[in-house]
Amino acid sequence: MPLSARPRKGALSVRETALFAMIGVMMYAGKAAMEPLPNIHPLALFTVTVTLVYRRRALYPIYAYVLVNGLFAGFAPWWLPYLYLWTLLWGGAMLLPRAMGAKRAAAACCALCTAHGLAFGALYAPVQALMYGLSREGMLAWIIAGLPFDAVHAAGNFAMSLLVVPLTRLLTQLSRRANIPCSPPAWAEMRENRKKTGSNS
Numbered sequence: 001m002p003l004s005a006r007p008r009k010g011a012l013s014v015r016e017t018a019l020f021a022m023i024g025v026m027m028y029a030g031k032a033a034m035e036p037l038p039n040i041h042p043l044a045l046f047t048v049t050v051t052l053v054y055r056r057r058a059l060y061p062i063y064a065y066v067l068v069n070g071l072f073a074g075f076a077p078w079w080l081p082y083l084y085l086w087t088l089l090w091g092g093a094m095l096l097p098r099a100m101g102a103k104r105a106a107a108a109c110c111a112l113c114t115a116h117g118l119a120f121g122a123l124y125a126p127v128q129a130l131m132y133g134l135s136r137e138g139m140l141a142w143i144i145a146g147l148p149f150d151a152v153h154a155a156g157n158f159a160m161s162l163l164v165v166p167l168t169r170l171l172t173q174l175s176r177r178a179n180i181p182c183s184p185p186a187w188a189e190m191r192e193n194r195k196k197t198g199s200n201s
Contacts (some may be wrong), residue, residue, distance in 0.1 A: 012060065015180055020057070023050060024064025028072065039149050040156030044113040047086050049167045051093035052109075053175060053184045058093075062086050081127045088123060089116045102187040106165045113161035117154035121146035 012020070023046065030042040043065070050058040066082045073079070092112050100108070122143050129139040168188045175182040 012057075015178060016057070016060075019175075019178075019180055020060040021064050023061035024068055027061070027065035028068045031069070032072075037156070039117075039153040040160075042160050043086065044089060044116055044157045045160040045163055045167065047089045048093045048109050048113060048161065048164050049171060051090050052096075052164070052168045052188065053171045053182045055094065055183050057181075058090060059087070062090055077127075077131050080131075081124045085120070085123055089113075092116065098185040100185075100187070102165055105185065105187055106162070109164040110158055110161045113157040113164075114154045117157035118150050120153050121150045 027043055027046045030046070034041045046065075047058070047062055050061050054061075066079075066086065069082065070079050089112070092115075093109075096105070096108050096112070125139050125143050128134060128142060129136075134142060165187075168184060172182060172184040172188045174180075
């Protein structure tokens with residue numbers, strides 16, 4: 001890996017700041033564009049993809065999205081769970097084995113995104129219970145009532161997550177060309193390496 005492409009410690013460069021801000025805005029724009037389809041959006045796709053490519057620094061675009069969402073939609077009580085909901089998905093993506101091949105990675109990402117969508121209501125519920133004084137029984141009833149919406153959310157996440165592998169490869173390639181530090185899994189660079197090998201032979 002070229003030295004300039006290795007993730008650095010410390011402050012973000014101007015390029016990184018611009019890129020992460022742009023990704024955060026794209027996440028919000030993607031969600032807003034799909035508002036007519038309840039609970040279907042590309043947020044899980046973006047979250048997992050940027051985590052695979054930028055690792056810890058993926059928290060910058062993720063929280064850029066959270067901030068933009070609050071600025072445009074309002075910092076209402078419903079917004080508070082967003083401070084941790086996408087971080088949990090980021091954590092799951094960070095735990096994915098980096099040594100597996102592209103096919104296994106695609107299956108793992110689909111499973112992770114689908115599980116996050118299905119569990120969204122349950123993950124959201126504790127804050128709801130605290131804010132509105134729900135009992136444990138009330139919180140469970142709230143979760144159960146939202147399961148149909150979570151099922152739609154999970155189905156949308158599954159469909160979107162089919163794009164994680166090609167989008168990860170594309171983002172890796174663009175980051176290399178723009179000299180943006182990144183640390184993608186090996187499978188994200190295999191095709192690019194094969195192209196280089198083929199052109200040199």
